[in-house]
Amino acid sequence: MDGPVLRARGLVKEFRGFRAVDGVDLDVAEGSVHALVGPNGAGKTTLFNLLTGFLRPSAGSVRLEGRELAGLSPERIARLGVARSFQITSLFAELTPRQHVELALAGRTGLGWRFWKSDRALGRFSGRADELLERVGLADHAHVPAASLAYGRKRALELALALALDPKVLLLDEPTAGMGVEDVDRTVDLVRRVRDGRTVVLVEHNMNVVASLADRVTVLQHGRVLAEGPYAEIRRDPRVVAAYLGDSDAAR
Numbered sequence: 001m002d003g004p005v006l007r008a009r010g011l012v013k014e015f016r017g018f019r020a021v022d023g024v025d026l027d028v029a030e031g032s033v034h035a036l037v038g039p040n041g042a043g044k045t046t047l048f049n050l051l052t053g054f055l056r057p058s059a060g061s062v063r064l065e066g067r068e069l070a071g072l073s074p075e076r077i078a079r080l081g082v083a084r085s086f087q088i089t090s091l092f093a094e095l096t097p098r099q100h101v102e103l104a105l106a107g108r109t110g111l112g113w114r115f116w117k118s119d120r121a122l123g124r125f126s127g128r129a130d131e132l133l134e135r136v137g138l139a140d141h142a143h144v145p146a147a148s149l150a151y152g153r154k155r156a157l158e159l160a161l162a163l164a165l166d167p168k169v170l171l172l173d174e175p176t177a178g179m180g181v182e183d184v185d186r187t188v189d190l191v192r193r194v195r196d197g198r199t200v201v202l203v204e205h206n207m208n209v210v211a212s213l214a215d216r217v218t219v220l221q222h223g224r225v226l227a228e229g230p231y232a233e234i235r236r237d238p239r240v241v242a243a244y245l246g247d248s249d250a251a252r
């Protein structure tokens with residue numbers, strides 16, 4: 001199809017008269033990795049929540065391949081093809097990664113929670129579950145309780161759960177937040193592996209990660225788009241340097 005897969009126009013979110021997102025236009029091209037960056041409080045998380053239905057916009061529209069999403073529930077939006085990962089899922093401590101992914105796959109088909117205890121019903125998803133776990137590097141940890149997984153591996157599992165929905169657009173909320181250098185490198189590799197023709201939108205503070213992954217970058221400030229373009233252009237834009245890149249958080 002022509003044009004962006006995800007398009008926001010005039011998005012506004014007001015909290016008691018304060019505009020956290022203030023008239024944002026966003027075009028996310030199909031198959032691209034698009035980063036949302038900006039200083040603390042710029043409105044990145046709020047925008048993310050508007051795109052995924054976790055918040056209802058005060059005004060404006062969000063379209064997925066032309067279809068209006070504004071006002072739909074997060075579940076409906078996920079089923080239509082916009083799924084998010086990181087900082088949302090609470091994993092079940094005693095269930096294994098394999099069981100988590102089987103349940104996510106079952107939920108997608110509508111088989112859902114009614115069958116959640118039936119090994120036979122879930123067994124039909126085991127092949128696909130193994131593929132997804134392999135994809136995110138968890139094949140060797142498929143059968144341990146989720147509670148025993150290291151932090152980076154829990155996040156890899158959350159990514160597998162989002163991928164189980166086979167989304168058109170995958171949204172990643174600060175995928176490297178709280179990680180040490182090794183886990184950051186591993187996560188960058190992981191996102192590269194799973195994007196595979198998929199469209200990815202990510203909120204990310206670590207500019208090295210943005211530089212390695214993003215085809216396009218939107219810089220937000222005070223709820224508005226300050227600049228938009230390829231990373232190489234954005235990083236030289238004096239407005240962006242002044243508003244954001246000079247800040248030590250972004251220089252990490």
Ligand SMILES: Nc1ncnc2c1ncn2[C@@H]1O[C@H](COP(=O)(O)OP(=O)(O)OP(=O)(O)O)[C@@H](O)[C@H]1O
Pocket residue numbers: 015019020038039040041042043044045046047
């Ligand atoms: N539920 C809410 N009620 C009132 N104000 C809110 C609410 N959510 C966010 N805000 C305000 O909206 C502004 C944007 O917040 P948001 O969390 O979207 O920024 P951000 O760019 O994601 O910041 P950070 O990088 O710190 O996560 C902030 O001033 C914040 O205090």
